[in-house]
Amino acid sequence: GPNLKDDLWKSPWQEPGQYVTFEMDRGGWNNVRMSLELVFAFARATGRTVVLPRDEHMYFPDPGVQAKDFFKHAHGFADFFPIWDMHKRGTQPLVTMDDFLQREAYTGGLGPPPSAPLQNLGYRPLRDYLRGLGLDPTNDAVFMPKVNNDGRSHFLAFPTGKDAPVISNQTLTAPTGASLELVERLRTFAAGRTVLPFDGSWRTAKVVHFASFPNKGYRLLTHFYTFFFFADPSMDRRIKRFTRDHFRYTDEIWCAAARVLRLLRRDAQAISPNMPFTAFHVRHGDFQFKVVRVSAKEMIDNTRDILTPGELVYIATDEKNTSFFDEFREEFTVRFLGDYFEEAGLADVQPNFLGMIDTIIASRARIFVGTWFSTFSGYIIRLRGYYGTDRDSFYYYPKKKFVMQSDDPPSDPFYTREWPTAWRGIDVE
Ligand SMILES: Nc1nc2c(ncn2[C@@H]2O[C@H](COP(=O)(O)OP(=O)(O)O)[C@@H](O)[C@H]2O)c(=O)[nH]1
Ligand SMILES: [Mg+2]
Structure with missing residues (x-):
């Protein structure tokens, strides 16, 4: 603070x-x-x-x-x-x-x-x-x-x-x-x-x-x-x-995310005690970068080595048709924000906050897999940088999968991702 x-x-x-x-x-x-x-x-x-x-x-x-x-x-x-x-x-x-x-x-x-x-x-x-x-x-x-x-x-x-x-x-x-x-x-x-x-x-x-x-x-x-x-x-x-x-989201946004996180962890622990969850952010909707529009199968194949078989995968997404993610369901327990809409009281929340709530939830995962080019995915990683979990962040786009494990300084194009210089070592006076 x-x-x-x-x-x-x-x-x-x-x-x-x-x-x-x-x-x-x-x-x-x-x-x-x-x-x-x-x-x-x-x-x-x-x-x-x-x-x-x-x-x-x-x-x-x-x-x-x-x-x-x-x-x-x-x-x-x-x-x-x-x-x-x-x-x-x-x-x-x-x-x-x-x-x-x-x-x-x-x-x-x-x-x-x-x-x-x-x-x-x-x-x-x-x-x-x-x-x-x-x-x-x-x-x-x-x-x-x-x-x-x-x-x-x-x-x-x-x-x-x-x-x-x-x-x-x-x-x-x-x-x-x-x-x-x-x-x-x-x-x-x-x-x-x-x-x-x-x-x-x-x-x-x-x-x-x-x-x-x-x-x-x-x-x-x-x-x-x-x-x-x-x-x-x-x-x-x-x-x-x-x-x-x-610049931290308001308590109202954080508390809504915390209600979902509690339920998510309950569902993960129903699979096995102390099991954390993994999160993806899959950006579709109006997104203009076609190279990252791949099938769910490809996303899984590109990241299987970092996933745990059978674990709970939370998917933050602007894709309305969740059957797009059916292949995830064959290997993982899958959850979306919509699954907790009633139980977490999200109907009472300003609907324009939902993307921010998804952001916070995804930021708290064991590992995070984002969509390359997306500033929405980028901000999830920035938050993880502030908590110290940025190294456990990946992209399903193979060329960029491991960029968050590198300490490279920012370079052009600067805005397509977050860079560790934003958070590393900043608490020294
Ligand atoms: N609820 C929700 N909304 C999303 C998600 N991804 C994208 N959106 C919506 O789409 C917008 C995407 O635009 P922007 O924030 O500029 O990120 P970018 O276009 O991916 O770089 C977000 O601000 C949200 O309104 C998601 O995972 N969940
Ligand atoms: Mg945008």
């Missing part, structure tokens, strides 16, 4: 009255979560206040359970993570969009105020207002960083402190005055990418606005820890702890 020492840390770049605004990513939930973590990590590192977007309808595909109201609910991030806790603890200040607009936009502090009064300012006019300020080259109050190619070609590098030399491409290619250790770490981190120095507007703009505007080159689909380089390794660890300790 969060600790007081981390909470009390102040960014060396903190200035009064600076903010980060952002738009929710338009992809699936884990893409949204990745950009959320990135925005908050940036705010924490720079001492800026986070402006929370208004509640929105987000993209949650219907995973085929008994719920009909997936799109009825607009969500804010506080529905999923207890984010106001960090504000109350003084760790990371937050403000709602409407309070921010009243405080800064309608007072003229950012440039021309919005054309409509607050109560009439709809979703699109608000979005276009913020983008418009960011795209206006004469407005130095709002900076909208253009980072093409989802952060695969660039990353942002922070120097050790306020008056320390800026980290730039020069540091990579013709370093003068930088330590060999720093240059080596920077080269490994860069993995062929170009440095964006944390300097200029990144530091001075009143507002840094992260737009989700992919066809114009404004989108960051990458892990925060592969996008921010810190010349000070202790700052790097601190920001990783901040993400780990403050």
